Amino acid sequence: MPRFRMTVEYDGGPYVGWQRQENGQSVQGALEDAVLSLTGETVTIRGAGRTDSGVHALGQVIHVDLARDWSEHQLINALNAHLAMAGERVAVIDARQVPDTFDARFSALRRHYLYRIVNRKARLALDAGRAWWVPKPLDHMAMHEAAQTLVGKHDFTTFRASQCQAASPVRTLDRLDVTRDCDVIEIRATAQSFLHNQIRSFAGTLKLAGEGKMTAEDVRAALEARDRRACGQVAPPDGLYFMQVDYPE
Template sequence: MPRYKLIIEYDGRPFCGWQLQPQVPTVQGMLQQAVKKFSGYDLLVEGSGRTDTGVHAKGQVAHVDLPRPDAPYRVLKGLNFFLQESGIAIVAVEEVDESFHARFSAKRRQYIYRIINRRAPLTFEQGLAWHVNKPLDVEKMMAGAALLVGVHDFTTFRSINCQAPNPVRRLDRFELIQQGEEILATIESRAFLHNQVRIMMGSLKMIGEGRWTLKDLQEALLARDRTRGGVTAPPDGLYFSRIFY
């Protein structure tokens, strides 16, 4: 069975996350329905990683083994036909070797988090960014992000429901830039803990507001205690951006 790599973008608002669940709409579920309509078979669409309810993607990667060879452009066109108005789009399709695995072949994952920092409420960006109406000190937030780069025990910055057996992760990149009223964070690691990015962003917001100092962030990290961490940022601003293979 030929294997196809799919690059996928989606608006996470209508979905209860990536992973297939009974009785609720999920991204994986919608993709598998489209694959069945296209191929005639019930097939597994294996993703590179899960996203939670409301989280978006610009570069999610998945693979699927189809029962017969087909040109990648036909796979792309066919799947997108059955995904019309779903909030999901296949942006690229590539036939790959059977050794490729969307999840286990990944070397690094990239997330982007968007904050819109202004007094006025959001209109076009509603649900697509975190609206923060208090002024933020972005330079201090940048300094806080730099403190989290490297190998750390991120217990303070993971959900209490996280099932990962080991809370130690290597954060390869955590950078913030400001473009007008938008603050854009880029975060990269081989693997993330549940809610890690959102809790780190919530903690940086507290620094930006002056409610936390850099010392508070350092002490929270060393405490290895979720109750010492910052708030969990909403899913609105989080995007699964890119996978490096």
């Protein structure tokens, strides 16, 4: 059976998250339903990461094994047609046949995420559901300085959800940069893998740094405390985007 790697984007708002669940439609379920409608095959689609309800993606990577050897162009167009007919907020933007040794999750070298904050007094209209609205002024340079204390290999117990199922809280954070363009503050994070709610926990804590309520040393102390209570609020899912996955090419 040929294996296909695909890149998909989605609006996470209508979904219970990436992973198939019984309490509502998931992104995984939407894609599996589209494959079933197109081919008659019941498949299990594997993703590079499990995003929560409300989290968006521009570059989620999946793989699936299909009985037929589709051309890449045909497969993209046919799946998108079925997704559109079902009213799903998911699109396939790239597809290619790969060796059966490829695994969307386990072959990944790095994952890249973006968290968007719109920092202005006026409420959001176009960006509602697409960013975290913070009306109080934030110092993005203070946020970036605090973020650098988190880069590297650490025990990130402070910044993971209490229900996180990862065997270890130790991760290596390759990048955590904070930049600003007018009213939009962007937090970009890169690592091989992340813990549950890790980036949203970073964003909530860095917001406190931007408000002057925490210093860089306070953020370092929160990390070293290895205590969830030392973390700032978990930022809402609206501003989080799964941007890209790197693989050996």
